[in-house]
Amino acid sequence: MSMAKPFRKLVSCVILDLDGTLLNTDGIVSDVLSVFLVKYGKQWNGKATQKIVGRTPYEAAAVIVEDYGLPISTDELLSEITPIFSEKWCNIKAQPGASRLINHLRFHGVPMALASNSSKENIETKISYHQGWKESFSYIIGGDQVTSPKPSPEIYLEAAKGLKVDPSSCLVIEDSLPGVTAGKAAGMEVVAVPSLPKQTHLFTSADEVINSLLDLQPEKWGLPAFKDWIEGTLPIEPWYIGGPVIKGFGRGSKVLGIPTANLSTEDYSAILSEHPSGVYFGWAGLATRGVYKMVMSIGWNPYFNNTEKTIEPWLLHDFNEDFYGEDLRLAIVGYIRPEANFPSLESLVAKIHEDGQIAEKALELPQYSKYRDDPYLKSSPQQQSS
Numbered sequence: 087m088s089m090a091k092p093f094r095k096l097v098s099c100v101i102l103d104l105d106g107t108l109l110n111t112d113g114i115v116s117d118v119l120s121v122f123l124v125k126y127g128k129q130w131n132g133k134a135t136q137k138i139v140g141r142t143p144y145e146a147a148a149v150i151v152e153d154y155g156l157p158i159s160t161d162e163l164l165s166e167i168t169p170i171f172s173e174k175w176c177n178i179k180a181q182p183g184a185s186r187l188i189n190h191l192r193f194h195g196v197p198m199a200l201a202s203n204s205s206k207e208n209i210e211t212k213i214s215y216h217q218g219w220k221e222s223f224s225y226i227i228g229g230d231q232v233t234s235p236k237p238s239p240e241i242y243l244e245a246a247k248g249l250k251v252d253p254s255s256c257l258v259i260e261d262s263l264p265g266v267t268a269g270k271a272a273g274m275e276v277v278a279v280p281s282l283p284k285q286t287h288l289f290t291s292a293d294e295v296i297n298s299l300l301d302l303q304p305e306k307w308g309l310p311a312f313k314d315w316i317e318g319t320l321p322i323e324p325w326y327i328g329g330p331v332i333k334g335f336g337r338g339s340k341v342l343g344i345p346t347a348n349l350s351t352e353d354y355s356a357i358l359s360e361h362p363s364g365v366y367f368g369w370a371g372l373a374t375r376g377v378y379k380m381v382m383s384i385g386w387n388p389y390f391n392n393t394e395k396t397i398e399p400w401l402l403h404d405f406n407e408d409f410y411g412e413d414l415r416l417a418i419v420g421y422i423r424p425e426a427n428f429p430s431l432e433s434l435v436a437k438i439h440e441d442g443q444i445a446e447k448a449l450e451l452p453q454y455s456k457y458r459d460d461p462y463l464k465s466s467p468q469q470q471s472s
Contacts (some may be wrong), residue, residue, distance in 0.1 A: 093277050095293075096308030097257040100191055101245045104202040104209055106139060106261035107299075108184040108219075113359050114174045118151065122167055128154045135464065139282060140236060140262025142203045142229045143168075170465035175212050182209035182322070182362055183299030185216065186314075192222045194310040199245040200354050203236050203264075205227035225249050230430035237264040246272070257307050259299075283363070283386065283395070297424030298362030319448045320421040324368070325361065326462050327354050327397065328415035331462035344399040344438055345405070347414055358384060358395050368419040369456075369461030370401050372412055378403045380416060383447035389434050400438070402446055417460045418450060 105111040120130040134153045147167070148160045156163060179470035191198055202209050214220040220226075229235040232244060246253040248458035258269030261281035269276040270291050278292035279299060287366030289295045289422035296302055305311035314320065325360065331347045347370070351358060363385025382399035386392040399416060422441055428434040428468060448454055 088359075090350070095254075097275055098255045098308075099199070099249055099251050100251075100257050100259065100309070101199045101201050101242060101269075101274070102188075103140075103258075103260045103262070103265050104200055104212065105204060106181075107259055107265075107279060108181055108188075109178045109212060110181050110360055111178055112139075113356065114178055118167060118170050118174065122170065123154060126154070126156055126158075128156070134400045136282060136285075138266035140203065140260075142235045143205070143208075145235075147191040171210070171399055175208070176215050179360055181299055182360070183302070185218070185227055185304060186312075187299050188219060188222050189215070190304070190310070190312060192218075195307055197224050197249050197251070198222060199225040199227070199249050201245040201258075203228050203241070205230040213374065236262075237267035237271070239268050242268055242272035242274060244324060246274075255371065257309070259302070260292075263288060273304065276310055277302065297364060300362060300364070300421055301424050316451060316453060317448050318422065318444050319367070319454075322366075322419065322421050322451055324417055324419045324460070324468070325357065325455060326415070326417055328413065328462075329353065329359060330411050331409055331414050333410060334346045344400055344435070346400050347409070349397045349399070349414065349416075351395060351397055352363045354397070358397070362424070364424045365422040365449065366420065367422060367441075368460050369417045369449070369460065369463055370399060371415040371417075372401075373464075377463050379446055379449045381422070381442050382416070382418070382423060384425040388425060389431075400442065402442055415463050415465065417457050417463055420445075421453050421457050 102108055116130065117130060123130050130408050134149055137149045141149070144160060147163045149234040150156065151158065151160050151163055188198070200209060200213070206226065209226060209228050210220065218252050225245055227241055227245050227248060229241065232240045238284070242255060242256070242258060247254055253273045256274040258274045259278045260266050260269055260276060261279050261280060266276050266289055276292045276293045278289040280286055280289060286295050294306070297363045303311070327347050327349065331346070332350050361384060365383050367382065369377055371377045379402040380399050382397065383404065384397050385395055387396070422444055428437065446470060
């Protein structure tokens with residue numbers, strides 16, 4: 087679930103990265119480059135993503151010019167794409183758990199700084215679209231305000247100065263390897279939240295690696311704990327997906343003894359990229375059968391090592407027959423845990439059943455039961471929303 091060293095050092099303030107950590111910028115980058123590179127007869131394949139995560143705009147542009155053999159300079163590429171990106175900043179969504187974390191720390195008076203390799207101007211533009219963010223930070227510093235950006239520790243040392251605290255009392259939260267390197271070099275504790283899938287094993291220098299901000303436990307660092315978990319579940323802003331039930335990997339009933347009602351991810355790649363992998367729950371509507379309790383995993387299922395992110399709902403009801411092709415609509419209303427690997431098939435099955443029991447019980451609570459009557463669950467396929 088999380089890779090964590092047993093020792094926890096108490097901290098008194100938090101320094102946050104922005105792109106990839108608080109904001110889901112990866113999708114915007116892919117969208118812009120997918121369109122832009124066509125101009126030069128190239129096709130964005132995403133392979134350069136790992137190289138540009140956590141880098142300054144100039145460094146990232148240099149990687150694109152070199153990797154794609156573009157007939158322009160880095161400066162020319164930046165001048166062409168910067169206006170395109172600027173138009174997109176208003177559309178960047180917060181990472182799940184970002185506003186929750188910022189509001190929580192602000193409420194408890196925990197000093198916060200924002201330290202990003204983006205320019206100060208870009209940082210302030212991006213956060214202006216998220217209510218309450220700008221005033222929550224006591225100090226904001228951009229990559230254009232230091233001599234050496236991340237992975238140099240300079241930006242984090244300057245952030246500590248801006249907060250008037252000792253670097254050793256700071257907790258850094260980062261999504262990239264350059265950011266983690268910078269935080270550790272500054273003498274700070276670092277929690278890594280990798281923004282790219284299947285990268286956890288690379289973050290060995292971080293003090294803790296978590297799947298998403300939903301999994302952060304501030305109390306491990308002497309900070310106030312979240313109080314919003316209910317019966318082992320975290321209420322989330324509901325999100326909705328639906329479509330015909332398809333045949334999955336053939337392992338649900340046969341291997342696990344748990345019949346999943348799989349959905350195609352083809353039309354939901356954008357939505358899936360917005361939500362961390364993990365175990366969620368909610369309500370499932372089948373047009374001809376009714377509404378049922380549901381628990382689901384989204385992600386790569388480490389035990390089976392999927393190559394693509396999947397959606398695998400388990401309707402908590404005994405059906406007498408398969409219903410492939412029937413329209414299934416899901417209202418996802420709560421979160422249980424990050425996805426995890428297991429030492430054996432038996433332990434995986436046991437955990438899935440435990441997830442089912444947690445969901446079954448939680449969905450009786452008013453916080454969640456009210457969504458059983460959500461109109462989306464009884465809508466036609468054409469009325470699907472995100």
